[in-house]
Amino acid sequence: MIRFESVTKRYPDGTVAVDELSLEIPDRSITVLVGPSGCGKTTSLRMINRMIEPSGGRILLDGTDIADQPVHALRRSMGYVIQHAGLFPHRTVADNIATVPRLLGWDRRRARSRALELMERVGLDPALAKRYPYQLSGGQQQRVGVARALAADPPVLLMDEPFSAVDPIVRKGLQEELLRIQEELGKTIVFVTHDIDEAIRLGDLVAVLRTGGRLAQFAPPDRLLSA
Numbered sequence: 001m002i003r004f005e006s007v008t009k010r011y012p013d014g015t016v017a018v019d020e021l022s023l024e025i026p027d028r029s030i031t032v033l034v035g036p037s038g039c040g041k042t043t044s045l046r047m048i049n050r051m052i053e054p055s056g057g058r059i060l061l062d063g064t065d066i067a068d069q070p071v072h073a074l075r076r077s078m079g080y081v082i083q084h085a086g087l088f089p090h091r092t093v094a095d096n097i098a099t100v101p102r103l104l105g106w107d108r109r110r111a112r113s114r115a116l117e118l119m120e121r122v123g124l125d126p127a128l129a130k131r132y133p134y135q136l137s138g139g140q141q142q143r144v145g146v147a148r149a150l151a152a153d154p155p156v157l158l159m160d161e162p163f164s165a166v167d168p169i170v171r172k173g174l175q176e177e178l179l180r181i182q183e184e185l186g187k188t189i190v191f192v193t194h195d196i197d198e199a200i201r202l203g204d205l206v207a208v209l210r211t212g213g214r215l216a217q218f219a220p221p222d223r224l225l226s227a
């Protein structure tokens with residue numbers, strides 16, 4: 001479980017991006033952080049893998065303060081997916097997906113077969129393995145991003161507006177795929193979006209943030225009060 005205890009983030013210029021946020025993110029479920037642009041969603045997400053350090057409060061992972069954990073071990077336990085996939089442009093699809101396994105010392109053959117297995121899991125034709133990212137559609141690039149994040153089988157997936165830049169039909173397909181992956185693999189997923197419909201469709205729990213980085217609601221989608 002990931003637990004935020006009165007977490008605050010004040011940037012050096014004085015902006016309070018996250019204000020006394022307390023949340024319990026259960027294992028093996030999808031928790032969505034939703035709210036308008038600038039309400040602190042990305043900041044909150046990036047504090048979980050310590051890309052950003054809180055200025056107050058603490059975040060516990062399975063009961064241990066993440067500030068006391070080595071950053072590389074922490075990041076290895078968390079896949080990270082962003083809006084424009086962030087793929088390495090000069091690596092093929094298969095090599096992009098195999099990045100972390102290769103860093104972990106897997107041999108080429110094992111990493112490649114893992115990449116092909118994951119392509120299948122995220123609904124990508126294995127014939128795309130040798131393509132480069134620019135030769136893929138936006139939706140396909142996001143699938144590669146998800147496959148890459150899953151490659152070393154981390155228990156946690158952090159997803160920052162992963163489907164926001166693709167058109168609505170492709171987006172729906174990606175959402176369904178994510179729900180299927182979640183059901184099959186049982187990952188703990190923290191998902192950021194500004195789209196309340198997406199939050200309701202995907203979330204087991206939905207944290208509604210409002211401007212100033214304060215938590216307005218935290219509930220299953222069917223128990224959210226309309227604002």
Ligand code: ADP
Pocket residue numbers: 011012013015016017035036037038039040041042043044
């Ligand atoms: P969201 O993901 O909900 O759009 P962010 O977490 O990106 O929100 O930003 C929250 C607030 O913090 C915004 O007011 C944003 O302008 C501000 N902010 C983000 N990054 C920085 C930074 N590096 N320095 C100063 N302010 C920042």
Ligand code: ADP
Pocket residue numbers: 134135136137138139140167170
């Ligand atoms: P989407 O609606 O998912 O964004 P696109 O219209 O961008 O899809 O792409 C449709 C198909 O064309 C995809 O299967 C994609 O792989 C292929 N494609 C797009 N760009 C290229 C390219 N530069 N080279 C080869 N195939 C491409």
